[in-house]
Amino acid sequence: xxxxxxxxxxxxxxxxxxxxxxxxxxxxxxxxxxxxxxxxxxxxxxxxxxxxxxxxxxxxxxxxxxxxxxxxxxxxxxxxxxxxxxxxxxxxxxxxxxxxxxxxxxxxxxxxxxxxxxxxxxxx
Amino acid sequence: xxxxxxxxxxxxxxxxxxxxxxxxxxxxxxxxxxxxxxxxxxxxxxxxxxxxxxxxxxxxxxxxxxxxxxxxxxxxxxxxxxxxxxxxxxxxxxxxxxxxxxxxxxxxxxxxxxxxxxxxxxxxxxxxxxxxxxxxxxxxxxxxxxxxxxxxxxxxxxxxxxxxxxxxxxxxxxxxxxxxxx
Numbered sequence: 001x002x003x004x005x006x007x008x009x010x011x012x013x014x015x016x017x018x019x020x021x022x023x024x025x026x027x028x029x030x031x032x033x034x035x036x037x038x039x040x041x042x043x044x045x046x047x048x049x050x051x052x053x054x055x056x057x058x059x060x061x062x063x064x065x066x067x068x069x070x071x072x073x074x075x076x077x078x079x080x081x082x083x084x085x086x087x088x089x090x091x092x093x094x095x096x097x098x099x100x101x102x103x104x105x106x107x108x109x110x111x112x113x114x115x116x117x118x119x120x121x122x123x124x
Numbered sequence: 125x126x127x128x129x130x131x132x133x134x135x136x137x138x139x140x141x142x143x144x145x146x147x148x149x150x151x152x153x154x155x156x157x158x159x160x161x162x163x164x165x166x167x168x169x170x171x172x173x174x175x176x177x178x179x180x181x182x183x184x185x186x187x188x189x190x191x192x193x194x195x196x197x198x199x200x201x202x203x204x205x206x207x208x209x210x211x212x213x214x215x216x217x218x219x220x221x222x223x224x225x226x227x228x229x230x231x232x233x234x235x236x237x238x239x240x241x242x243x244x245x246x247x248x249x250x251x252x253x254x255x256x257x258x259x260x261x262x263x264x265x266x267x268x269x270x271x272x273x274x275x276x277x278x279x280x281x282x283x284x285x286x287x288x289x290x291x292x293x294x295x296x297x298x299x300x301x302x303x304x305x306x
Contacts, residue, residue: 023168028176028179029179029180032183033184036187036188036245037243037245037249038243039243040241040243043241044240044242048183048191083243101168101173102177104168105174107170108170108173109170
């Protein structure tokens with residue numbers, strides 16, 4: 001799925017499903033964290049990724065603007081907390097992106113056996 | 125009284141505006157280099173793709189294991205030990221204890237989920253099948269070996285159940301602590 005940040009360059013990312021918006025390292029990790037669960041609290045995700053609140057907020061906004069992520073506000077222990085979850089679009093985009101990465105690694109491995117593919121990854 | 129702003133915004137902002145129209149893509153080159161590094165616009169090599177997959181895998185593993193409070197593993201180990209003990213009892217005790225232990229485990233899991241700030245899905249959680257085998261395998265082996273040995277040795281039935289609970293709690297604590305490391 002192409003995104004607002006996609007450049008459309010002829011890259012190894014010609015593989016179907018490659019998403020430039022998701023491929024940014026922090027956003028890829030955000031999606032990887034949110035994919036297997038229903039939702040994660042903002043502070044928990046921040047601790048998990050070990051990045052600053054502002055950086056996480058920026059990337060969450062980028063993903064939310066693309067319709068990949070939703071935010072839900074809930075009060076717990078008299079404090080308002082933000083819960084983040086991937087939308088169906090975001091989940092399928094992430095899985096497509098992971099499949100595209102596997103394809104890139106796999107095709108490189110086919111041409112040059114020195115490239116060992118990464119295994120045991122949640123595929124689509 | 126404010127001075128007239130003939131040339132637009134001051135120097136730093138003017139520089140930022142000069143860079144923006146040159147490329148259609150999102151570009152932070154004039155301002156924050158670290159943010160610019162986060163964007164990927166060029167070709168993606170196989171090495172980069174491999175590194176991205178490894179990062180995603182590592183993040184998933186951290187979600188699966190980190191954030192659990194210590195009491196979760198201890199309480200779950202105790203609950204599993206009680207359930208195993210009930211299963212070994214040859215009478216209706218099993219029917220009475222097993223549902224109670226199951227309900228207690230559910231309550232503990234929900235409380236831990238609230239503390240972690242992670243709500244897992246019902247069908248597929250963050251833990252892979254391999255993770256579950258690593259977590260439960262040693263405890264199951266201890267349980268089976270203990271119950272088999274209890275037929276030959278004269279020790280109480282509670283011993284293998286307690287051992288299985290302790291092994292489960294210990295495995296969970298160790299793996300959770302290892303995943304929490306940066």
